[in-house]
Amino acid sequence: MIQEAHPALAPERRDRIRILVREEGVTRVEDLRKNLNVSVATIRRDLEILEEEGKVKRVHGGAVSMESRLEESVFDDKTNQASKQKKRIAEDAYSLVGHEESVFLDGGSTTLFMARLLQQRTDVTVVTNSLRAVQELSDSGPRVIFTGGELRRISQTMVGPLSSAVLEQIRVDKAFMGTMGFCLKNGISTTDPNEAYVKRQIAEHASQVILLADSSKAEKVSFARVSDWDQVDILISDHDLPKDFVKTLRKRGIKVRLL
Template sequence: MSLNNGKESKADKRHKKILRFFDHKDKLKVTELSSSLEVTEETIRRDLEILEEQNFLIRIRGGAIEKKSEGFETPALERERKYLPEKNAIAKKACSFIEEGEIIAIDASSTCLQIAKNIENKPLTVITNSIQVSIELAKKKKITVILTGGYLRHESMSLVGVSSDKVINDYHIDKFFISSAAIHSEWGISDSHEMQAKTKKRIADLSESIIVLADHSKFDQKSLVRWLPIENVRMVITDDALSKEQLDRYQEKVTEVIVVNPEI
């Protein structure tokens, strides 16, 4: 964005204002920007296109979300608060696919934490490397919880490392519910931390079915370590902010893509 090359144009000033809206919102709508900045929706769409080309944001249906930095893992408590309505709706849908008596795995992510909060108290075995997930499930006496062990990563409150892999090595897992830092239709599933990615990959190798839970901000992104081809995913559950073009692209790669409407 050429903000310092001489006198700022009206467009440059508008672009600055658009980016400042991200200080207060995770998702910007074309209609709201048009009203706030007193320009046409077509002008806003052109602005968002320019800002996307300059790597400041990602356009979605009806608006835009902020561009994330690759290779950085947001602390667990901060991630838990972000896109909470979307994550809650996605997790509730995921819970509908969990059957009594199954052995499932839940990874250490803010989205999958919502599964632990919403899951019915029924006979299940849950394998997890998440401290937060285990604490939530401890409230539900019918669920057997197996912690993988390993080294504690404070940023994600997860257990990783060789000892974690040894614990889970002989388990059979019916369904593995995961989220991830980034999802890409060609690059696949990737994460910002190598040991975290290795632990997820080991659990995935033992699982009959892999179900990805991801809000719209995770799509068309690449993070540091690729650990799972997109074709290995059985199902993706996401919110309704993806464009039709994005949905079509991922439906070509994944057996089933389910879209939910968050309660905002």
């Protein structure tokens, strides 16, 4: 086996693959092989792992990124474990929506599943800054209030100061929020400061804040800080969440629902 001077460590290589795939949208195995100077077998093994992690979707000849953009496939991908988890969380969250309540729906795939469930309801009011959520509800369903603002294409959400203009004028019973990461020490965080700002503002205008996040987001910290745990009333996650993590949160008075 011939190795180059600086053989990348496995996780490092996988991260490079993930980024390459994300940047291209889709990438073929052969291109990755040439790029990383390893055998196709290695690439395949890496892709297999990345698929389990929900980062990419494997297709014949290569892989499609599941991060950002083209992930219209979140719905299609029924086999994906991560996707199933999100769906379960969304269903549980939906069960919390009471009669004639008003709710806020954040961007992200978990809340998108919720939007789909809310299609059946006509007694509630849904406030959202997620373009996809609005699309789900644009034919029929509840009353829909959309926060305006500037379109952030990567997340398909509306952000920025103009969103605030609308948000300042409303209150909701329950805010269902997604997140990119949450940890005990630093609270909740996401990638974009503008989005973080919108989330923070919503949290302030909601009677109850419900965080939807599968365990893969645990102990991860993103660039933009959203809020501390004292803003959160309920966390809905899954059983892979570390026990002491759950314990600590409950001690702080946060209801934790594990699915």
